[in-house]
Amino acid sequence: MSKDNEILEEFTSKEYEHGWSVNYEADEAPIGLNEDIIRWISAKKEEPQWMLDWRLKAYRHWETMEEPTWPNVRYPKIDYQSLRYYSAPKQKKKPSNINEVDPELLKIYDRLGISLNEQKRLQGIAVDAVLDSVSVGTIFKDTLSKLGVIFCSFSEAVKEHPELVKKYLGSVVPATDNYFAALNSAVFSDGSFCYIPKGVRCPMELSTYFRINAANTGQFERTLIIAEDQSYVSYLEGCTAPQRDENQLHAAVVEIYAAEKAEVKYSTVQNWYPGDKNGKGGIYNFVTKRGICAGNHSKISWTQVETGSAVTWKYPSCILKGDHSIGEFYSVAVTNNYQQADTGTKMIHIGKNTRSRIVSKGISAGHSQNSYRGQVQVMKRATNSRNFSQCDSLLMGDKCGAHTFPYIDIHNSTAKVEHEATTSKIGEDQIFYCNQRGIDSEDAVALIVNGYAKEVLNQLPMEFAVEAQKLLALTLEGSVG
């Protein structure tokens, strides 16, 4: 093995940082999945009948569906009857604000470096903290509500804003959309809800931090973001999970609705437990994320830095329905050891003069497999629509794989669609060049990888960008050579 590969290996074999877990008394659903379990979850959450009906409908549809096999990933068959679909930390009384939340639970977030103390936050970032199946608290709620911005847990929204939830839930990702979306629709337990009224530019970043703690439990959260005319919001999502030998399922749904001239920026730094060096354990991350640019001149921008999970299956997409609407997808997906990722986007051009831009940067190391899968669809009515796609793959070492599956489907002759793709290897030459200037190999790889991913990292909010840069280096630590 060359020196290059040795350093690569060393660099990528660094241990996962957030692998710890804590013990707390939990309120759990019995193991297994059937209509009674769904009724149990709905009752636990004190939901109205319409919500339960929606769930049951989704469940009945799910039962008729088959788990998809088309993604370029391999994992043992999941036994959906052996999972637990609800687990929540027991709290003596329902906290009405963050100060009443059990300090032990807040400590979990402190340890993750997420302060839920409004005074302690350096920058105005409102956080909704979701632990296993429930939201444990949301900060800056009051500040935001003065502007008419609603930012709360999904359960709360069902109770407090049923008219909004009823109107938009499932409007972008129908309950029957796909296997995992249907499963999520049946059993989702919590998540974040966010509503930006007409003409409001949300003054702070909104963020949700997802943490899985319980063993043998799936996390099924749902996020719904509604941006009314001429509003703006930037939304961040972060996630971690303990290190466990068994695989855990995470099947989330995110829906975004953007009205006329509204702009939504959605950024994710995904760092679920990726499994150990030999591919044991790790999160199955099967996520459906979709936004609709419903109004003219609206814009939805997805930025994702994917470093975690054993298996990822995720295609944040944009339906460009409004004329002149814009969809963007910026992605860095890193896989190491035995991780597998099949990720990309769908841009569906329906309105006239719609534009989309896809920048995907895959980085594969170790024995991992990294696939980009993207679809650009231009409908009949979408005159003068344009797409630009750029898919780059970077390989570290010679045991990993990078794959690209672009699909282009054009029904309007005025459309302009461009696709560029490159594959490169971190060369021994590049590392030696850095070494010769006094830079050690680990820093050389961090430098090279961050340079490669720069276009995407630049899209992230400042605080996140720094975090993401460190995470990239950390994920690949031990993989260079």
Place this chain on the structure above:
Amino acid sequence: MLSIKNLHASIEGTPILKGISLEIKPGEVHAIMGPNGSGKSTLASVLAGREEYEVTEGEVSFKGKDLLELSPEDRAREGVFLAFQYPVEIPGVSSTNFLRTAVNQVREYRGQEPLDAVKFLTLMKEKMKLVEIDQKLLSRALNEGFSGGEKKKNEIFQMAVLEPSLSILDETDSGLDIDALKVVANGVNQLKTKENATIVVTHYQRLLDYIVPDFVHVLYNGRIVKSGAKELALELEEKGYDWIKEEVSGTAV
């Protein structure tokens, strides 16, 4: 400063260097010349610590330390600089960012405080003038889309910023037109002090019109077969390398 004794090195089992000895003192400029395939670039790579080459025999000491024991980055931090024949492109990483990382790692190794952004930019500005390099080039990604001349200039600029005690210029003249050659040579000459030394590896005499060597060594078949003053370079230019080859095979018989 640098003392090479009976150095043997091979790549994938094929011997390339077959017993090189060389003494270099501070303030000296040594030119290593020789026909293609004689081992010139291998010598440069071995001194810089390139992994593919295996040192099979001999010793190299640099400022009293065993150079061969040091990792490539530590050699650089000790003050060995290699101007690459083919500088490498690193997309997305600006020259400025790259150099700042390098300078601060070198400083850390030497127990110095890292340079802050302002001090670093001041240093850059000062060195930019010295090697006549355009600032625009430095904000672009390292060597990406640079012309041959720009890449070589950038090497000399990095050398200026890192202030090495031993600079090895590996075929720095290859692919340069006469104007670029003058700029590069001028940069090297400006950086010359009594304390540092330079090894110029070249095939042609042309560069030595501008960087005047104190000693010229002719490398042939992995050995230094002739050493002399700068006039030797002129003689080689005139007669080519064949007479050396003949001389060598003559002594062998």
